[in-house]
Amino acid sequence: MVIKAVWIIVLPIIAFIIGVFFLGLSRKVIARIHRRYGPPIYQPVIDLIKLMNQKSISHGRLFDMGVILSLAGSIVLVLFIPFGGIAPLSGSGDFLVVLYLMLLAPLGVALSGGEGANPNISIGISRKMMLSLGYEVPLLFSILAVMTYYKTTSLVEITKAQQHLSWGVIYLPLPAIAYFMILPAMLGIRPFDIVSAPQEISSGPSVEYGGRYLALMTVEHAFHTFIVLALFVDLFLGGGNPFTFFVKMLVVFLLGLFIHAVFPRFRIDQAIKYCWKWPSILALAGLVIAYVVA
Amino acid sequence: MDRTSIKKWFKAPDKMGHKYSLWAVYFCTGCGIIEVPPVITSRWDAERFGVIPVATPRQANLFLITGYVSLKTLKAIIRTYELMPDPKYTVGFGSCPINGGMYWDSYNTIKHLDKYIPVDGWISGCMPRPEAIFIAVTHLWTMIDKGMATGYIKYREKYRYYRQNQEKLFGKLEWPPLYPMEDKNG
Numbered sequence: 001m002v003i004k005a006v007w008i009i010v011l012p013i014i015a016f017i018i019g020v021f022f023l024g025l026s027r028k029v030i031a032r033i034h035r036r037y038g039p040p041i042y043q044p045v046i047d048l049i050k051l052m053n054q055k056s057i058s059h060g061r062l063f064d065m066g067v068i069l070s071l072a073g074s075i076v077l078v079l080f081i082p083f084g085g086i087a088p089l090s091g092s093g094d095f096l097v098v099l100y101l102m103l104l105a106p107l108g109v110a111l112s113g114g115e116g117a118n119p120n121i122s123i124g125i126s127r128k129m130m131l132s133l134g135y136e137v138p139l140l141f142s143i144l145a146v147m148t149y150y151k152t153t154s155l156v157e158i159t160k161a162q163q164h165l166s167w168g169v170i171y172l173p174l175p176a177i178a179y180f181m182i183l184p185a186m187l188g189i190r191p192f193d194i195v196s197a198p199q200e201i202s203s204g205p206s207v208e209y210g211g212r213y214l215a216l217m218t219v220e221h222a223f224h225t226f227i228v229l230a231l232f233v234d235l236f237l238g239g240g241n242p243f244t245f246f247v248k249m250l251v252v253f254l255l256g257l258f259i260h261a262v263f264p265r266f267r268i269d270q271a272i273k274y275c276w277k278w279p280s281i282l283a284l285a286g287l288v289i290a291y292v293v294a
Numbered sequence: 295m296d297r298t299s300i301k302k303w304f305k306a307p308d309k310m311g312h313k314y315s316l317w318a319v320y321f322c323t324g325c326g327i328i329e330v331p332p333v334i335t336s337r338w339d340a341e342r343f344g345v346i347p348v349a350t351p352r353q354a355n356l357f358l359i360t361g362y363v364s365l366k367t368l369k370a371i372i373r374t375y376e377l378m379p380d381p382k383y384t385v386g387f388g389s390c391p392i393n394g395g396m397y398w399d400s401y402n403t404i405k406h407l408d409k410y411i412p413v414d415g416w417i418s419g420c421m422p423r424p425e426a427i428f429i430a431v432t433h434l435w436t437m438i439d440k441g442m443a444t445g446y447i448k449y450r451e452k453y454r455y456y457r458q459n460q461e462k463l464f465g466k467l468e469w470p471p472l473y474p475m476e477d478k479n480g
Contacts, residue, residue, distance in 0.1 A: 027341070031339070031341060031342075034335070034336050035336050036335075036336050036339040036341065036342070037339055037342045038339070038341060038342060039341045039342055039343075039344055040297070040342075043315070043344060046297075046310075046311060046314050046315045046344060047311075047315045047344075049307050049308075049310070049311035049315075050308075050311030050312055050314075050315040050355075051311075052311075053307065053308035053311050053312070054355065054379045054380070054381070055379045055380040055381075056379060057352070057379060120350075198348070198349035199349070202349040202350045203348070203349045203350055203353075206350075206353070207349075207350045207352065208350075208352055209352060209353070210352035210353050210378075210379045211379050214352075214353055
């Protein structure tokens with residue numbers, strides 16, 4: 001019981017450190033691909049310290065609450081996703097809880113953005129909702145395939161069934177490929193950074209955030225990166241102990257980053273067409289195969 | 295560069311944060327903006343000093359006035375400057391914001407930018423080379439370190455002076471005053 005309570009406090013801190021490390025790493029790796037020297041790897045920490053010390057402007061109570069709701073949703077989500085076998089709040093149906101809780105973060109941003117009353121926010125929010133409409137179809141198909149194959153709705157059980165190199169990606173290759181194809185859309189990186197497109201809509205939902213609000217949003221983004229990658233590793237790459245788990249997350253993140261560094265941005269209609277076409281077909285085929293095999 | 299000195303980070307984290315994370319609002323006022331794309335991309339990579347462009351004034355704390363300032367642009371500059379969160383730093387880039395430059399007798403550009411918004415530093419030249427931006431940034435670091443980059447405090451304290459100058463140029467402004475107009479030393 002005590003150990004569980006300790007993990008409830010420690011796990012978000014680990015997730016925060018890993019997420020911020022990934023943010024810094026992404027800036028460095030992208031710079032090196034662009035043949036630049038790039039910022040130091042701790043640059044996001046400097047940015048966070050600066051943002052916390054800036055004067056920030058509020059647009060109303062909902063504007064504050066939405067940001068906090070978004071961050072809280074992400075922190076709770078971290079407790080449900082097993083990190084190297086550690087999942088303090090796991091229960092029998094925690095996978096379904098995860099699916100519901102994943103909606104909290106965008107919902108918080110939408111609530112907060114509505115108070116900001118900037119047209120760029122409205123466009124950004126509508127793009128975010130459209131994009132999640134796009135990627136949730138293949139995501140749900142591939143998750144259903146995993147649930148059908150392992151006959152459980154518990155993430156811990158799914159991870160346990162993949163011990164000794166019998167990874168999910170070997171038995172369920174099609175859903176794994178589909179999940180990887182929509183990974184940039186879930187992380188909000190190119191070619192799917194239509195939500196925060198700085199050149200088109202002035203960084204979208206975060207256009208009115210400055211100072212502490214932006215700091216909280218950056219932390220939320222770090223948590224979100226952690227969650228999406230951890231879910232992929234849990235479902236298809238077999239979990240492992242915390243160290244191997246981190247290495248697997250790093251590999252998946254770098255693969256996504258290489259796509260991010262060289263590709264331009266999709267239009268919103270192209271993004272949805274893409275999401276509903278190839279990843280959906282692959283995930284649906286994977287679901288049928290999993291149903292037949294299992 | 296004392297970015298790696300842990301002692302200073304613990305002593306004055308706010309100052310160090312403002313120094314090594316200057317986010318410039320990407321706002322093109324004139325021809326000088328042509329020097330900014332090389333600065334932020336591969337050739338002169340400003341990101342290694344923590345300088346990145348951001349698309350919205352709410353997130354920015356560095357304002358580069360690049361090139362001549364026409365009357366229409368000045369209105370946008372004032373609004374952008376007032377939207378930026380404190381502390382904020384302004385740098386005039388090129389000779390036109392300093393004294394009008396080659397537009398010294400133009401009817402439609404302003405000659406002295408620091409009458410309308412406070413400016414923390416100037417880069418002279420027409421055009422300054424991209425390296426000049428880095429020199430300006432390192433100077434700005436020194437100024438922040440010594441507490442000399444106080445343009446945003448000056449704007450609050452002498453708001454009446456700036457507002458009067460702005461209103462002399464535009465007539466009545468469409469937005470309310472940012473700070474109360476009655477002040478100590480006008």
